[in-house]
Amino acid sequence: MESRKEGYRGSGKQKMVKIVFVIGGPGSGKGTQCKRIAQQFGYTHLSVGELLRQEINSGSETGSMIQKIMKEGKLVPSDVTVRLLQQAMRGMDSDKFLIDGFPRNEENVKTFENLTKMDPEFVLYLDCPQDEMERRLLTRNEGREDDNIETIRKRFKVFMESTLPAVQYYESKGKVKKVDAGKPVDEVFESIKVIFSQRKDDKVRPNRHNHTCLIL
Numbered sequence: 001m002e003s004r005k006e007g008y009r010g011s012g013k014q015k016m017v018k019i020v021f022v023i024g025g026p027g028s029g030k031g032t033q034c035k036r037i038a039q040q041f042g043y044t045h046l047s048v049g050e051l052l053r054q055e056i057n058s059g060s061e062t063g064s065m066i067q068k069i070m071k072e073g074k075l076v077p078s079d080v081t082v083r084l085l086q087q088a089m090r091g092m093d094s095d096k097f098l099i100d101g102f103p104r105n106e107e108n109v110k111t112f113e114n115l116t117k118m119d120p121e122f123v124l125y126l127d128c129p130q131d132e133m134e135r136r137l138l139t140r141n142e143g144r145e146d147d148n149i150e151t152i153r154k155r156f157k158v159f160m161e162s163t164l165p166a167v168q169y170y171e172s173k174g175k176v177k178k179v180d181a182g183k184p185v186d187e188v189f190e191s192i193k194v195i196f197s198q199r200k201d202d203k204v205r206p207n208r209h210n211h212t213c214l215i216l
């Protein structure tokens with residue numbers, strides 16, 4: 001399917017943007033691969049988890065609500081998440097967004113559709129065995145409150161019960177590109193490169209100013 005830019009009207013201003021969602025279990029390598037994709041193909045990388053952590057660090061009331069939910073490995077209400085995402089997209093002078101860690105459930109999907117009237121170009125699904133994801137998270141060492149074995153297990157459960165149905169929704173629309181994310185980083189990126197290189201808009205190497213990863 002040819003890529004198609006969507007009108008983004010959330011702020012009153014019209015902005016033509018293209019979005020790709022990156023979904024995968026906790027520790028599947030979303031952040032790692034998104035950085036590379038952003039650099040090589042000129043996308044702006046937005047990590048929804050990082051946006052939520054920024055809100056926690058701002059000390060707002062919403063932030064303390066988010067912190068409790070994250071610690072439990074649960075999902076933040078979609079209106080909060082999508083609002084943060086919209087704000088971040090509005091603030092960036094970019095027309096290609098790689099949205100990492102979103103959607104996480106069907107409510108995320110519906111809220112995004114309702115508020116932005118946009119559809120992703122496609123959904124990159126990083127498929128990784130759970131024991132490998134667990135190993136990676138336990139050695140990630142980013143000081144995250146949710147990277148402990150108890151919360152990790154809860155996050156796996158949420159992934160199976162809530163996120164996989166969202167993947168299935170996009171599968172039914174023919175929008176999912178799945179890669180085996182259990183392999184070493186470079187090998188996973190090789191598979192991802194094939195997917196992005198096949199797309200007309202992404203073939204051309206981006207200009208250098210487009211390489212920014214906004215949040216990470």
Ligand SMILES: Nc1ncnc2c1ncn2[C@@H]1O[C@H](COP(=O)(O)OP(=O)(O)O)[C@@H](O)[C@H]1O
Nearest residue numbers: 025026027028029030031032136140183184185
């Ligand atoms: N393919 C891979 N093989 C081994 N380790 C990986 C791989 N991809 C990522 N990692 C490491 O695993 C941890 C989780 O990766 P990350 O990109 O943060 O995943 P996610 O954003 O999906 O939770 C990090 O420490 C990262 O360096």
Ligand SMILES: Nc1ccn([C@@H]2O[C@H](COP(=O)(O)OP(=O)(O)O)[C@@H](O)[C@H]2O)c(=O)n1
Nearest residue numbers: 026027048049070073074075076101102104
């Ligand atoms: N769409 C999203 C994304 C993240 N989150 C919350 O943020 C946490 C961390 O998300 P993340 O994407 O940074 O986690 P990783 O998969 O990168 O390990 C999740 O476990 C949820 O609590 C959410 O509620 N909704």
Ligand SMILES: [Mg+2]
Nearest residue numbers: 030031049101
């Ligand atoms: Mg991540």
